[in-house]
Amino acid sequence: MNIGQAAKHSNISAKTIRYYESIGLIVPASRTDNGYRTYSDKDVQTLRFIHHARSLGFSVKDVSMLLDLWRNQKRASADVKALAMAHVAxxxxxxxxxxxxxxxxxxxxxxxxxxxxxxxxxxEGLAGKTADA
Amino acid sequence: MNIGQAAKHSNISAKTIRYYESIGLIVPASRTDNGYRTYSDKDVQTLRFIHHARSLGFSVKDVSMLLDLWRNQKRASADVKALAMAHVAxxxxxxxxxxxxxxxxxxxxxxxxxxxxxxxxxxEGLAGKTADA
DNA sequence: ATAAGGCTTCCAGATACTGGAAGGTCAATA
DNA sequence: TATTGACCTTCCAGTATCTGGAAGCCTTAT
Incomplete structure (x- = not known):
């Protein structure tokens, strides 16, 4: 599917998908002959993962790590939990x-x-002296 | 006093004071012969006002309005209150x-x-389907 | 004379997009 | 076939709020 459809299914705007590609958060999409980006269902799933993580307030850098952990079958859940707990804090x-x-x-x-x-x-409160050094 | 002292007394870094000047939040400081900016106690008071407002989460644009209201003897407290209540919301x-x-x-x-x-x-939670459209 | 520290300006980067311009592509319709 | 409208492309710039750093001048003390 094209980027518009991928955007619709993932709740990430086409603009933002291109942006994520430009910063290396996602791998560059393959292109059709006319130069359009194409996305598979798996790609959309990845985008949805990103959307969820971002909506929980994880930074893009955090999301990058979470994606690595997601894709890494040998990950330890402790790693994920540590990231999540740091974020909660x-x-x-x-x-x-x-x-x-x-x-x-x-x-x-x-x-x-x-x-x-x-x-x-x-x-007056803003003008007055307060407790800071 | 020079910018370093003004920074110390206002809890705003010299860098940030220059930045505030560059964006027009504060009026350009007067200069001594050598080109150094000089600040009066009144200037520092203004900087402190800004610091307080910023630390309460007001945007720089909000602070600009609050400064106007502060300086305007004929202000209506209703104006200030409206700004503050919108911010609380x-x-x-x-x-x-x-x-x-x-x-x-x-x-x-x-x-x-x-x-x-x-x-x-x-x-799994991040990968799985959630309630968004 | 020299060194330390403060001051100057200007450029760039961080964060996470978003808007817009200029232009190519595709599908459907008149 | 020509055109229209919806997509797609890239690239540049702007948003908000600073912060870091480089290159270089000024002041003061030793």
């Missing part, structure tokens, strides 16, 4: 950061009356 | 996304025995 960290941000921000917004007067605790 | 959305990712991933890792055998539910 990173995601947890990010969630914590965002929650702290959110709490601070929400606190400021709650103290802001939000009318047409110029005094505003949010602005 | 965006952060909440992001947190939700990350939590869903995390839960899926944690589920997969829990089901992975993580030893030297090759079968691995994480890989």
């Amino acid at each position: 990173a995601v947890d960290h990010k969630i914590g950061e965002l929650q702290r941000m959110r709490d601070t921000l929400l606190d400021l917004t709650h103290r802001c009356h939000g009318d047409d007067r110029p005094d505003c605790p949010i602005i | 965006a952060v909440d959305h992001k947190i939700g996304e990350l939590q869903r990712m995390r839960d899926t991933l944690l589920d997969l890792t829990h089901r992975c025995h993580g030893d030297d055998r090759p079968d691995c539910p994480i890989i």
Whole structure:
């Protein structure tokens, strides 16, 4: 099938598929006589794998490693688990950061009356000294 | 003071201060005879404001608006509050996304025995069909 | 005189795409 | 047959937010 069909079946845009090829995440697709890329069902499966991994927040570099592990029949599940757990830890960290941000921000917004007067605790909070070094 | 001192007092690197100047987030610093940028305490205060806003996750574009509001004595606190609340909503959305990712991933890792055998539910989960179209 | 450290500019890279332009190809229709 | 519209191709540039590094000038101290 052509790239458009592969895109449809994998939920990755044609543009992005070409991009993945350009950075070496996937092997270059074979071409028909007219120069169009062609994809097999197996190729689409690979694309779907990539889509799933990316939607779980794995970086492209991580996905590259996961693809290697996927294709490597002798892989140890410990390797995969280590990658996944490191990723969970990173995601947890990010969630914590965002929650702290959110709490601070929400606190400021709650103290802001939000009318047409110029005094505003949010602005004052941003201008004022906070706990950083 | 020179850019190095301004950096120290604002917790923004000299490199980043120059970058902010280059994109027009801050007005170009005045220069001494030798071409060095000089910063006043007021400039540093502005930089600190920027640092706080950025650390709360506001985009540079948002920060630019917040700076305008900060400098505008006739601002309505409603404007600031609207910006902040939109940001809280965006952060909440992001947190939700990350939590869903995390839960899926944690589920997969829990089901992975993580030893030297090759079968691995994480890989299988990524390869398998999921609920997306 | 020289060395260390701070300052300057400019270019490039990282991340992960996305948009658009210019142009070739294919299938169907008038 | 000519044309239209949907695909496909490549290449360049832009998004967001810095960060690193090179080449070179300025200041200060020894």
